[in-house]
Amino acid sequence: MTSADIQDYIPEDQWPPVSTMLEGFGDQTLPASPALAGTSLSLLDEDGSKAEYIFDNESSLTWTLSRDGDKTGGTADYKAIEARPGIFIIDFIRGEGSATENVTIIADRNTGATTTGVSRFVTVDGRTRSTTDFSQANTEGSSVRHQRSTALVGKRIYYRYSDVETYEHIYLNPGTFTWNCIRGGEAGLADTDRCMTWEVAEDLFIFFWTEKVMCVEAVLLVDLREQRSIGRMFGWDDPAAEPVVLPFNSRLSVLNTTEYPQDFHKH
Numbered sequence: 660m661t662s663a664d665i666q667d668y669i670p671e672d673q674w675p676p677v678s679t680m681l682e683g684f685g686d687q688t689l690p691a692s693p694a695l696a697g698t699s700l701s702l703l704d705e706d707g708s709k710a711e712y713i714f715d716n717e718s719s720l721t722w723t724l725s726r727d728g729d730k731t732g733g734t735a736d737y738k739a740i741e742a743r744p745g746i747f748i749i750d751f752i753r754g755e756g757s758a759t760e761n762v763t764i765i766a767d768r769n770t771g772a773t774t775t776g777v778s779r780f781v782t783v784d785g786r787t788r789s790t791t792d793f794s795q796a797n798t799e800g801s802s803v804r805h806q807r808s809t810a811l812v813g814k815r816i817y818y819r820y821s822d823v824e825t826y827e828h829i830y831l832n833p834g835t836f837t838w839n840c841i842r843g844g845e846a847g848l849a850d851t852d853r854c855m856t857w858e859v860a861e862d863l864f865i866f867f868w869t870e871k872v873m874c875v876e877a878v879l880l881v882d883l884r885e886q887r888s889i890g891r892m893f894g895w896d897d898p899a900a901e902p903v904v905l906p907f908n909s910r911l912s913v914l915n916t917t918e919y920p921q922d923f924h925k926h
Contacts, residue, residue: 666847671872677894677903679844683824687906689889692741693717695749700766702773702796710775710794712749712764714739720751722762738906740889742880745769746859748889752904757787759902761893763878765865771799774857774865778876778893780902787895791867791876793855805865808858809833811881813917817841818888818909827914830854836868866890879907886911 695714702710708726714737715721723732737751749764761778778791795804811830818826824843830836833856839849854868862883869876874897879890892905 669847674848674872675844676896676898677873677875678896678899680824680892680905681903683821683843684905684907685821687738687740687889687908689740689908691717691738692747694741695739695747700764700773700798702775702794702798704794704796708794722751722753740908742882742889743860743863743885746863748880750891750906756901757895761876761878761891761904763891765805765859765880766798767805767859768798770803771797771801772803772805772859773798774805776867776876776878778878780874780895787874787897789869789874789876789894791869791878793867805857805859807833808856808864810858811836811856811864811866815914815917816881817912817914819911820907820909830856838868870894881911883911883913 696717698714700712711723713721718736719734720737721732721734723730733753735751735753737749739747739749741747745768747766749766751762752759753762754760757780763776764773766773773796775794776791778789780787781790797803812832813830815827815829818828825841827839827841828836834853835851836854837849837851840846850870850872852868852870854866857865859865864881866881867878874895875892876894877890877892879888881888887908887910889908891907894903896903
């Protein structure tokens, strides 16, 4: 039995903490790739800032960020998953406590196009909230970039994150989607939130969403061809006053695609 059978509307003040998802999602099961060991990424943003990542080995990297004459850097453990040949999703954490950042890089070594999402915490009206900054570059110096896409609009997709955690997404327009927990720690919870989609390759998309109730930022790859998603959720657990990092991969099924009647296009 799922939430669709037994659960009614749940008011926001009855929602569980972000950490409720941790146990049900389990571990990210896709293997890490050693292919980036000994390589580097040098990314120049449109605002002139520069990010450099040196992959010292298959699990440790050195990062340097240069902006307006200031330079910061450090080392971190990372995981790189090769989603498709030459296309990697790279994930690592830097900082601690409320200064923690979750960096996710989608790098296509076939085209050089690279998109970076950096999720961090901000204080809004005395509350800890989250936000994500995106930047795009090309390691080959070409003009090829990941472009915003409307390809998911109208689709209803069912995601199996584990044997006990299942959700559905309904993509309403390029910037808005609805999620619904069918089974798991958030069973019965649903909301409509902001999102963005970029095309990486045929039937392969970067998908981002941010939640307005829970403090959650998600960056992932949705692969309709391989019927899976790979990514992470990053958030703040209010009761524990600490960050929550949830790497995941899922098996997906496209349930249906909405097509509007012909008169939709008439004025």
